[in-house]
Amino acid sequence: MDLNAFRLPRSAGKIGADDIYGVLIEAMATGVLREGDRFPAESQLAAHFRVAPMTLRQALGRLRDEEYIVTTRGRTGGTSVAMGIADRMEQEALGLEVSVEELRDLTDWRCGVSGAASFLAALRGTPAEREELRRLEEEFLRVIDSTTERRLADSLLHIHIAKMSGSRRLTTAEREIQDQLTRFIRVTSYPGMDLSHDDMSHRALVQAIVSGDAEAARRALEHHVEITYYWGTQQSHIVRGGDAR
Incomplete structure (x- = not known):
């Protein structure tokens, strides 16, 4: 996943979870992120968006709750874009x-x-x-x-x-x-x-x-x-x- 493809939010103040949520939704809508695409480690994503890990987790949590992304556990686990996301959008x-x-x-x-x-x-x-x-x-x-x-x-x-x-x-x-x-x-x-x-x-x-x-x-x-x-x-x-x- 090319993190440079994600547009950093233009915010007058501190970047929040809603800003990151919007960027990732936009990436899914425009095809930058497609179904099955795996996210990098949370620490890497947080560093890219220049936010605290907790802020990133809030954004990912909202995406997960709305079933745009899925997270699996275990050695081969991780977070990825939900299947069928293009049809849903x-x-x-x-x-x-x-x-x-x-x-x-x-x-x-x-x-x-x-x-x-x-x-x-x-x-x-x-x-x-x-x-x-x-x-x-x-x-x-x-x-x-x-x-x-x-x-x-x-x-x-x-x-x-x-x-x-x-x-x-x-x-x-x-x-x-x-x-x-x-x-x-x-x-x-x-x-x-x-x-x-x-x-x-x-x-x-x-x-x-x-x-x-x-x-x-x-x-x-x-x-x-x-x-x-x-x-x-x-x-x-x-x-x-x-x-x-």
Whole structure:
């Protein structure tokens, strides 16, 4: 488990158990933590979050009580993410009600953050990072027919682009965006939409980043985001109230 993948809470005061709980929930929602993933030792986690062991135990205790994680005893025991967590989060997301105005606001935020990240990724990405981006695009297409796996693959691809930008702040913001997307617009189906179509895949975006065309990368990202917004507004069982703009 790469502890650097966890966003440290931005808190004006002392980091508390609720902050750590939120970070770990976000990691599960965005696919950074997947079912069966084992946690490192509590002492290592506490040191990473710069909190007392008791504070960490309170956060883990809440996750355990809510059945997001499980702990086993014995020589091979430890704490790991509960099985079926992705399906559970999907069902929880389906119960949320989100207004069109909220989705529009999230889309505008995404255009600003993800657009800048895509622009910089095209300029700063290393050959190894570009190769990984191609692999993530292939993975997205491989799982495109699976609602849960598709959402996780999409999230990991966009977070990787943010990492390619070289900006920790953009990466942190992208993780927050992907968490919101996972909770707000994960849906079972998109009526009348071909998910393999260029509008919903990442072909143009990946091609622009790999070729180093920063402006084209930003435009491709913004187009992709607006298409996602449009289809999100069609989900009447999730998006309620207001009119699409």
